[in-house]
Amino acid sequence: MWQLLPPAALLLLVSADTRAADLSKAVVLLDPQWNQVLKNDRVTLKCQGDYPVEDNSTKWWHNGTLISSQTSSYFIADAKVEDSGEYKCQTGLSALSDPVKLEVHASWLLLQVTQRVVNVGKPIHLKCHSWKKTTVAKVQYFQNGRGKKYFHQNSDFYIPEAKLEHSGSYFCRGIIGTKNESSESVQIIVQGLGNLQTVSSFYPPWHQITFCLVMGLLFAVDTGLYFSVQRHLRNSEEWRNGKVTWSKGP
Structure with missing residues (x-):
């Protein structure tokens, strides 16, 4: 399949893949900053990310389920134990955020x-x-x-x-x-x-690996095309006395 695509198309695919990989993640912030709260506390979750022009709609997930709020801030006016769990958000020009875990406890302290x-x-x-x-x-x-x-x-x-x-x-x-x-x-x-070192410091991100593989494939396709043209020229030419003469095909 890759061999049927011209190099220009492959370059466009690489560019699109790189843009997708460079898309920054949204970030969920808590206000107040604590992710452990008591029942009846007021909690605000704020989504930080890039938005398209005149479109600040935001998607929110609670424990993997899409919730109705589409504003950049999600308000919990009277926290309940059922509000515990993982929250994620996404804006129009950002990737899905990492989860933020909220714990709602029922106690005096x-x-x-x-x-x-x-x-x-x-x-x-x-x-x-x-x-x-x-x-x-x-x-x-x-x-x-x-x-x-x-x-x-x-x-x-x-x-x-x-x-x-x-x-x-x-x-x-x-x-x-x-x-x-x-x-x-x-x-x-x-x-x-x-x-402090993590495994990720020893390995490049996956999108860099993909980019290198595609660029290597592009190089291989271009090299193959070059040698194919050279073979065709040799079959169509006759070299005599240092001059090139062309033979007419049937």
Whole structure:
């Protein structure tokens, strides 16, 4: 099939494939930034991507099912446990986004973290979030069962530069009314520089491989055409005394 296409057509196919591969992915952002929230919280998911002129329609998926919203922001005014799951979006000039997972919990306290896997040297941000923003006093943060930070009033816990020893199981505890409430535990992993390399760094992206294969095929087709023309010329010519004479065919 490829041999029936002229080189110009093959170049157009390569160009189209390259444009498709270069299409940037849309990105789903959470506002607030936490992907763990409590029941009745308000959550906004925003889709960032390129749009055609005068067309800002956006497609949203929840757990693989297309949902009705077509605006660039998807609002959840009163979060329910059923709203948990993976969200994706796509704009007119972007590829489908990577999934963002939203967790809706039903409890009094929830430990929110910006990232569960953190690179060495990066900050760690923890928040002891209460249901309907109820007042919490005497808040304490724990790592692997040991107290790490205490606040008379509810405050966020910051670790400016993560170290390997900051890995572990975290939870928070505080007083709500007359009750001592605790959150569920969250596992945080701090990875060293030796773990930052991924398999993708050793292999080129698939579209680069496709481009190289097609260009190699183009070179092979052009080479074949060149030698085919040379053979035809040799069969049609007679070389005598350094001169070329043409014989008339039947």
